[in-house]
Amino acid sequence: MTVLIVAGVLALVxxxxxxxxxxxxxxxxxxxxxxxxxxxxxxxLRRSEKRRRRGTRNSGDAGDA
Known part of the structure; x- marks a missing residue:
């Protein structure tokens, strides 16, 4: 079943x-x-990836302070 979903997403892309x-x-x-x-x-997708990376970096910096 998972293979069919991945194949469908790949076909759409x-x-x-x-x-x-x-x-x-x-x-x-x-x-x-x-x-x-x-x-x-x-x-x-690009914007969400940038936000995710920025959020990870900020939370790491806050823990070090």
Whole structure:
């Protein structure tokens, strides 16, 4: 079951990347929509990772003081 979930997520990621490339080359409207959603999801993941790293670093510094 876990393998199917991971395979499904991988298929969505690959499909999103294909849509980003296709939209850059002037794809149809639905491809541009999927591309925008994919780029927005990537940006959200990047921001959450930055916050997580910043929170870990701050909590470590507070313990040392």
């Amino acid at each position: 690959v499909g999103g990347c294909v849509c980003v490339v296709w939209a850059a080359r002037g794809g149809p409207r639905w491809v541009r929509g999927v591309s925008t959603a994919t780029l927005a999801a990537g940006e959200l």
